[in-house]
Amino acid sequence: MILRRLRALVVEPDSRNHWQYTASMVGALARRGLDVQIAAVFPYQPVDGIEHIPVVRIGRRRDGGTSLAQSAYTRLIEHMERIRGLLRAVRVLRPDVLHLHGAIGKFDFMYFRLARFFGARVVCTVHDVGPFKRLDLFNRFRYHAADLIIVHSSNSVTTLVDHYGLKRSKITELPHASVFSTPRDMAWPRATAIAALGLPAEARIVLFFGDITRRKGLDLLIDAHALVCRHHPQTHLIIAGEPSEDFGVYRDRIAQHGLGDRVMIDLRYVPSDRVNLYFSAADIVALPYRAIYQSHVLQWAYAFGRPVVATAVGGLGEAVSADGTGLVVGGEDVEALARAISRLLADGDLARSLGDRGLEMTRTKYSWEAVSALLDGAYRSVLGSGADPEARMLRPADR
Numbered sequence: 564m565i566l567r568r569l570r571a572l573v574v575e576p577d578s579r580n581h582w583q584y585t586a587s588m589v590g591a592l593a594r595r596g597l598d599v600q601i602a603a604v605f606p607y608q609p610v611d612g613i614e615h616i617p618v619v620r621i622g623r624r625r626d627g628g629t630s631l632a633q634s635a636y637t638r639l640i641e642h643m644e645r646i647r648g649l650l651r652a653v654r655v656l657r658p659d660v661l662h663l664h665g666a667i668g669k670f671d672f673m674y675f676r677l678a679r680f681f682g683a684r685v686v687c688t689v690h691d692v693g694p695f696k697r698l699d700l701f702n703r704f705r706y707h708a709a710d711l712i713i714v715h716s717s718n719s720v721t722t723l724v725d726h727y728g729l730k731r732s733k734i735t736e737l738p739h740a741s742v743f744s745t746p747r748d749m750a751w752p753r754a755t756a757i758a759a760l761g762l763p764a765e766a767r768i769v770l771f772f773g774d775i776t777r778r779k780g781l782d783l784l785i786d787a788h789a790l791v792c793r794h795h796p797q798t799h800l801i802i803a804g805e806p807s808e809d810f811g812v813y814r815d816r817i818a819q820h821g822l823g824d825r826v827m828i829d830l831r832y833v834p835s836d837r838v839n840l841y842f843s844a845a846d847i848v849a850l851p852y853r854a855i856y857q858s859h860v861l862q863w864a865y866a867f868g869r870p871v872v873a874t875a876v877g878g879l880g881e882a883v884s885a886d887g888t889g890l891v892v893g894g895e896d897v898e899a900l901a902r903a904i905s906r907l908l909a910d911g912d913l914a915r916s917l918g919d920r921g922l923e924m925t926r927t928k929y930s931w932e933a934v935s936a937l938l939d940g941a942y943r944s945v946l947g948s949g950a951d952p953e954a955r956m957l958r959p960a961d962r
Contacts, residue, residue: 772841783853789822
């Protein structure tokens with residue numbers, strides 16, 4: 564009898580925001596000996612170290628058009644193409660585990676049963692559980708239709724059980740791994756990064772990074788920055804990310820505080836070389852969120868050894884407190900936010916120790932070697948072979 568390795572097909576419907584994370588995960592699973600492939604929307608950005616892993620195309624990104632009707636039509640075509648491509652891949656590859664890293668469309672849960680027909684168990688990683696996300700009803704259907712839900716905080720577990728009515732046994736909490744295997748290799752010397760940004764050598768940098776929406780609390784940080792600058796006038800705020808709303812309200816707030824020369828703005832999907840520059844220059848990474856379950860920005864901060872100031876919301880404050888990597892303040896408390904930032908600017912030893920702790924977390928708790936072992940165990944558990952991550956499940960090869 565010929566035996567084969569556990570076979571997993573990892574689906575990444577967004578080949579931009581989470582692509583590096585998914586690619587790193589797949590590489591780690593392959594190093595553990597799993598037969599793993601990626602199903603992705605083309606085009607995607609190649610990632611070093613996983614060139615040997617096949618990437619299956621399940622669709623391509625299209626221009627949405629100018630009118631609402633054209634945009635809706637484009638989304639419908641994309642959804643149909645991705646579902647068709649995914650089911651074709653499942654039928655041909657016959658994975659033991661179909662692992663989705665995001666929704667393919669509103670109605671993707673309708674096809675989970677068909678995936679099971681071809682022998683796959685459906686695992687969904689949910690980065691933002693809800694209920695602040697739209698389409699909450701579709702999330703409910705998706706969560707109940709999957710065989711296993713993976714989340715990154717106990718707060719997410721509580722929401723799934725209390726708000727969505729899931730059984731606790733259907734949920735696995737895993738750390739949100741860092742995308743970096745050698746974090747500081749990509750860092751610039753801080754003085755070089757400051758100079759590259761055209762800022763004074765004595766500048767102190769607070770970084771706000773990532774998608775810009777109201778729930779991310781940028782308005783709170785701008786108000787706090789005005790307070791910080793009274794005592795630390797050399798402080799600059801860098802805002803880098805893609806807005807999901809009118810940024811004019813933030814520009815107005817910056818102008819009202821007279822902070823035009825103390826704020827640097829980069830409104831786009833930030834390319835990787837610029838990401839490295841911003842985090843290398845930063846003294847502090849600020850996460851003043853109103854609502855969140857976890858944040859990949861936190862892992863970027865850890866990887867570059869930067870202390871964080873975060874609000875006690877969702878799994879964010881939970882992670883920072885447990886890891887000992889920053890200061891946690893109450894939500895929507897501008898004065899507390901300003902005090903925490905000022906404290907780290909004034910106490911270099913504290914800031915360095917918190918940043919070093921974050922870097923240590925990247926190399927241990929949040930390393931892909933550690934997290935992939937737990938994920939391997941979760942796969943085997945949902946397949947009914949026990950939860951031991953070191954166990955090697957081999958089964959007769961498909962005829």
